[in-house]
Amino acid sequence: MRPVQYGSGSVNPKPLHTGLAVVGSGMAGMAAAICAYNRGISFVQVGQASELAFSSGCLDLFSILPGRFPKGFEDPFAGIDVLAKKKPHHPYSRLTHAMIRDAFAEFTGFMGSAGICFHGPEQNGQNSLKNQHIITPAGTLKPTWQVPAAMHAGSLAIARNQRICIVDIKGLKGFGARQMAQTLQPLLSSVTAATIAFPGRETAGDLMCERLAWDLENPKILAQFIGLLKPHAGRVDVLGLPAILGMYRFEKLRRTLEQALKKPVFEIPTLSPSVTGMRMKEAFLGKMTDLGLLHFPVAVSEIFPDKNGFVFFVTQGLQTMEVRADHLVLATGRFMGKGLGVRDEQIKEMLFDLPVAQPETRSGWLRSNFFAPAGHPVNQAGIETDDCFRPLDAAGSVFHPRLYAAGSILAHQDWKREKSGSGIAIASAFKAVSSIAENTPARSG
């Protein structure tokens, strides 16, 4: 291994030895960390959880099989069966229904202990397991699998066709109650719209969701806010609000609101940055700290594989530490996450230069209709793996016996069109880490 010099800082002489390195802190990295924790595998996690801050906070599983004539599925598992026949290399095709269910259960269990409770369709008292729906700012209904408690009343109201009133806030742009109500009217029997001015910010032109979420943690402001909502709660069954109901004490805050209004209240995700995504990130990172688990919110620039595992350096401030890991889960995402990049018009994997399945040339990446139902071919590009999610080399053999990949970096999926982002991330991470666990003697602690 070559010597490494990092600026003027010092290299901590003692390397940190760990069973697993999780590279990436998006949905897949989070899921890998949770799985490792639950199995007693020691691990170190790196990566900024920045993409999470955009997420709606719902966990999608599967809803649409893209194609020239896309096929929608109410029951995601039925959809996954069809998908597996059509696309044997899709990440879901390497997973059983039971594994996917267990993966979700583990993930939501952990997040529940961190303060974010999810509701799956099984909690809606239906016999068949169908996707739930959430209202989006575009006035569409988006199918998803698990919704955070903050959105649950909305999904129930949609399923039960209840009377919904959506309330927007003067100065909060990109969130229009009338837009949503008008667009949703043909789909739901009763949606109305109302607008209120935010207490203390009545004349402000530009409101940020994050700011409002902090404001509402103040009981005085909350009381005024409730006062403004009351007139709109009368003739409806449930109230929908932009996701601004608190940053930390959101559960309590929502309950206070519901008791005062005597109606269930639900949140609707907003354009970025989204409070629901931030809550998830904060809850996860907070829990990691509570449990004394190691998380470095930094990027690693190089990883050196050897026959025992992987060596890399993490630098925080002036301190640089060497990490030696027996296994590694690559959960670095796609172009936004920076797991994938482009060199000379070829899509590249950035850390190991793993082969990337991709269209032959750049001219095959995209379609001229942005919304083409088949999706853009570039979105299917990614890392090919074996059944345990170990990346393959150019010859089609396992690249390194202890290297795994999870999440959106995987090839032959299009999470945005399939509505499968979190599902692929959680389930692939779960299988990868379970495979690692089988090869690792459990440690205590």
Next chain:
Amino acid sequence: METQVLIIGGGTTGTGIARDLSLRGISCILIDKKDINAGASGANHGLLHSGARYILKDSETAVECRQESLLLKHLAPKCMEDTGGLFVALPEDDDAYIARFPELCRKYGIVCKSVDASQALQMEPCLAPDLKAVFSVQDAVVDPFRLSLDNAADAQKNGARILRNSQVEGFISHNGRIQAARVRDTRTGDTFHIGALQFVNATGAWADKVAAMAGAHISMLYSKGSLLITQSRINTRVINRLRPASDADILVPGGTVSIIGTTSVEIDNLDDIRPTMDEVDTIIRQGSVMVPELATTRYIRAYAGVRPLVKNGSEKGRTISRNYTLKNHEADGLENFVTITGGKLTTYRLMAEKTADIVAGRLKNTTPCETAQLPLPPSRKGEWTEPGRSPRAWTARPRPKDTLICECEMVSESMVDRIVDTLLTEGSTPTLEEVGRRSRIGKGPCQGTFCSFRLAAYLYRTGKLDKKQGFFQVREFVNERWKGFMPLVRDRELARLEMQEAFLCGLFNMEVDP
């Protein structure tokens, strides 16, 4: 609906004619199947030609450009940026052409001064260092949106009516006289008639189709040209390559950006005009020979327009005259129909004058043309089209109670209100795309991901949108932006695309019809 003159086509030519006629006291209606500047007038290079580019092949156009550009700088200063221009030759460029250049300029009265190469590099540090010859000329930059919108506004002030989304589908004629045009409202699908004494076909590249509806024949060739907009302004003056017209040999600055182009590709279908990846690659490759940083700079958008070239013999593409074609159609047995097409943005006023002369003559109106003397009054219609203007206005006078709908280009709710007001004077209620065309919304780095929603939400809130209209308009708006972004996607742009798709498809499920 009745009027004296129906003008078909709302580009610079049509709006110029509407102003000219209404100044002569002639009542007219101007219609466009889409919107003001929806054709070539909204998809060109914005260069107010000094004429120097045409001295070799097209001396008539060269002289007209010289005269008209000087006139317009005086009469419509608000629509211009008088940057001046350079012609630069690189080592591989033809010496014989370089030698003839100043000589020909002199011959046609075009001001042209030799500039020292080192001085040129000081004037424009972005130029390739190995310049063989440099001349300065009186090129300028024109904001074509502003120009057409100001013409339209002045025409309206003088009594003209404007109707957007109104497509001519045929004519009703009797004994060589057209009595009315059959017009379809492209929004509602309703058909109605507009009766007139005279009909003007100012439909640019579509002129042959509209003429055919009247029973006249024009032989045209469509030459598509694509252009790229850089993220920031690279040059101060217009920079032309000193060689016979070719790909990517002009870099035009404008507000906060620069525009490099063009290509010239013969096409035979006007339905889906878009720049291609190949064209983008060619433009960058060719342009960066003259201005090296074009190889590495970021581009925010590509776009394409179609030059209407009228065939007289067997010429092709760039060799066909850029001069305009004005037909009175008497040879076709039509007594109240004229076609004006081809030409340049730079010569729009002259083209309008010549057309209006025929029409006025037929109506026995003897009021002389006034557009060569009367300044073009700046209007509120065109005030927000210039890159960099809304940010300047916002920074100079930020209004805490006003909300920014487009954060990239700093377009606020009150600016949108004013745009909507002027659109309401042109017929039907405005769409996202129409507001976009009259402002910079969606033209910044986010390409409409966020601002299209904010704009839709705002238009819903103010009652301008109903039902599912906004959903489809956002999709249309995004797809229109996509046309200009897709061919630019090569590396970092993939992250932006991913973000946009994560929102629009991943989260909002917008690829599925509601």
